[in-house]
Amino acid sequence: MSQNELSDLAIEAKGLVKVFGKHRAVDGVDLQIKKGTVYGFLGPNGAGKTTTIRMLATLLNPDGGEACIFGHDTVKEAAEVRSRISLTGQYASIDEDLTGTENLVLMGRLMGYTRNQAKARAAELLHAFGLEDAAKRQVKKYSGGMRRRIDIAASIVVTPELLFLDEPTTGLDPRSRNQVWDIVRTLVGTGTTVLLTTQYLEEADQLADRIAVINEGKIIAEGTSGELKASVGTGTLTIRLADPADREKARGVVEQVLYGQVHDSADATVLTANVTNPSLAAEVLGELGREGIELSDFSLGQPSLDEVFLTLTGEPAKEQENKKEVQG
Amino acid sequence: MDAVNDDRQQVRDEHLREAVASSERPKPPNAFSSCMTFGSRSLLRIKHIPEQLFDVTVFPIIFLLMFTYLFGGAIAGSTAEYLQFLLPGILVMTVAQITMYTGLDINNDIRKGIFDRFRTLPVWLPSALVGSLLVDTVRYTGASAVMLGLGYILGFRADGGLLGVLGAVAIVLFFSFSISWVWTTLGIIMRSDKSLMMASFMVMFPLTFVSNVFVDPDTLPGWLQSFVDVNPISILVDAVRGLMHGHATADQIIWVFIVSGIFIVIFAPLTMYLYRNKK
Numbered sequence A: 001m002s003q004n005e006l007s008d009l010a011i012e013a014k015g016l017v018k019v020f021g022k023h024r025a026v027d028g029v030d031l032q033i034k035k036g037t038v039y040g041f042l043g044p045n046g047a048g049k050t051t052t053i054r055m056l057a058t059l060l061n062p063d064g065g066e067a068c069i070f071g072h073d074t075v076k077e078a079a080e081v082r083s084r085i086s087l088t089g090q091y092a093s094i095d096e097d098l099t100g101t102e103n104l105v106l107m108g109r110l111m112g113y114t115r116n117q118a119k120a121r122a123a124e125l126l127h128a129f130g131l132e133d134a135a136k137r138q139v140k141k142y143s144g145g146m147r148r149r150i151d152i153a154a155s156i157v158v159t160p161e162l163l164f165l166d167e168p169t170t171g172l173d174p175r176s177r178n179q180v181w182d183i184v185r186t187l188v189g190t191g192t193t194v195l196l197t198t199q200y201l202e203e204a205d206q207l208a209d210r211i212a213v214i215n216e217g218k219i220i221a222e223g224t225s226g227e228l229k230a231s232v233g234t235g236t237l238t239i240r241l242a243d244p245a246d247r248e249k250a251r252g253v254v255e256q257v258l259y260g261q262v263h264d265s266a267d268a269t270v271l272t273a274n275v276t277n278p279s280l281a282a283e284v285l286g287e288l289g290r291e292g293i294e295l296s297d298f299s300l301g302q303p304s305l306d307e308v309f310l311t312l313t314g315e316p317a318k319e320q321e322n323k324k325e326v327q328g
Numbered sequence B: 001m002d003a004v005n006d007d008r009q010q011v012r013d014e015h016l017r018e019a020v021a022s023s024e025r026p027k028p029p030n031a032f033s034s035c036m037t038f039g040s041r042s043l044l045r046i047k048h049i050p051e052q053l054f055d056v057t058v059f060p061i062i063f064l065l066m067f068t069y070l071f072g073g074a075i076a077g078s079t080a081e082y083l084q085f086l087l088p089g090i091l092v093m094t095v096a097q098i099t100m101y102t103g104l105d106i107n108n109d110i111r112k113g114i115f116d117r118f119r120t121l122p123v124w125l126p127s128a129l130v131g132s133l134l135v136d137t138v139r140y141t142g143a144s145a146v147m148l149g150l151g152y153i154l155g156f157r158a159d160g161g162l163l164g165v166l167g168a169v170a171i172v173l174f175f176s177f178s179i180s181w182v183w184t185t186l187g188i189i190m191r192s193d194k195s196l197m198m199a200s201f202m203v204m205f206p207l208t209f210v211s212n213v214f215v216d217p218d219t220l221p222g223w224l225q226s227f228v229d230v231n232p233i234s235i236l237v238d239a240v241r242g243l244m245h246g247h248a249t250a251d252q253i254i255w256v257f258i259v260s261g262i263f264i265v266i267f268a269p270l271t272m273y274l275y276r277n278k279k
């Protein structure tokens, strides 16, 4: 056994590069992901999340750099790597013409179970994933959430040491999304390492121990979700006025406290503003109360991926300056 | 009712935990067993999409009827006589055209994510292809049987006897297996099923029509004759005709094996290389 295998890293990548034509889809990605943790890739469409995962999962050879999975090189020791990982791709990676049971039995057989073992395992998983009613139905007749679950079930027919989940909840309703989150938490609870990609900060926040924000093939920020949010330092305060006539007065108060831009919304009773610090939000509310402005509702939201992302790439600053100039 | 369903649909945390914890990693399957598993997948697909069998049942029937009665009178003077000449050729043409669907299947698997999943499995990689090619061979056998059965009803008689016919079908199958690798190569390279079908037809149409399937090449102009003579389809048709009618020469049969061998030696490794290294 190599020394690497004894280290506590599930994934270690140095300077990963993938070039498609002239486009550097992944452009120097370094990663260190601890065993038994959930790691989140957060990034917009085309950021290079899927490409990075495909390199880590031995599906694509990097054009530069190298990656080790549990100490095994993804190119030179692909077979070693494959026996430890499992991949749930961004798009359904099961045979939609077969039934749920058939898909899982097929996977079980390919992992090396006997026919009977594979059948028993399929039944066990279908039950655990709440899919036994749909076991005999073709997967193409499943709902989006069921499809996602059967896809994940197919990935854990043999529990992998490392599971890749590429956008596991994109397009799911909140309940289905929660189910997928439950599955991920349970898997991690039994020691599996999970690398997932997402476009939602909330998801990364809920699930991931550490998050990498990836844009145009580069990691532009890395850390726990707390660290990331602190570095972004902004959330969104939304207030809903009881009386739309107070709108201008309220705007004045908010601008005064926050020294910032207040955004109108299509709804005449709603104002939103960025806050850098939650205590300022409390101050805004207090001040509005003293001015006698009645609110019907308010909320302090997390920064959206947009905001995190824009802050990290340095674009919002410019944008805000422009707006101020226009106003002044 | 809805509430009951709702409840049942929930992920069962307890069971999930057990299921995840209870799985042990079995020994990976050997090559034979994984080929069989992939083969069983193809069979299941036929079970769920029986329309797939159209190409091995309806096509042969239509082709045989159409060409026998369309050309029979004009080319050979009588349909009965023409059938004796045509059937071996049309059998080759039909089966050769059906082989194109092999590429379509692999192309579909790649465009959907399942190809990626197969490639991350700890199995002998070619088994995904070999398994489905084996099932395809069963399909080709079916197509041959349909065509021979109908031919017999229409009055086809093989002078080479049963043995000759079986030998003929066997080399058709071997040849089909070998050109399947051309389609798997194209299936991996092509970006869409449409462009794949286009490319396959562009290869297959000239090969099957500019051949000795329908007419004796002696009637053709010289330059066309030389193409027909080196056309792999013609080479196969010569051997199949020879076997069915009991006048095959060793040369004819050896040539089929040489041509098939060339296809396999070039395109099987190429397919596997592309399969492994697909972007």
Ligand SMILES: Nc1ncnc2c1ncn2[C@@H]1O[C@H](COP(=O)(O)OP(=O)(O)OP(=O)(O)O)[C@@H](O)[C@H]1O
Residues within 6 Å of the ligand: A020, A021, A023, A025, A043, A044, A045, A046, A047, A048, A049, A050, A051, A052, A090, B279
């Ligand atoms: N096989 C390929 N050939 C050419 N370009 C590709 C290929 N695969 C990906 N790309 C390009 O590489 C870039 C990164 O793609 P990738 O799929 O990794 O992004 P992503 O972060 O997963 O995005 P999404 O959220 O849309 O899934 C994109 O610009 C994409 O067009």
Ligand SMILES: [Mg+2]
Residues within 6 Å of the ligand: A049, A050, A051, A090, A166
């Ligand atoms: Mg993606």
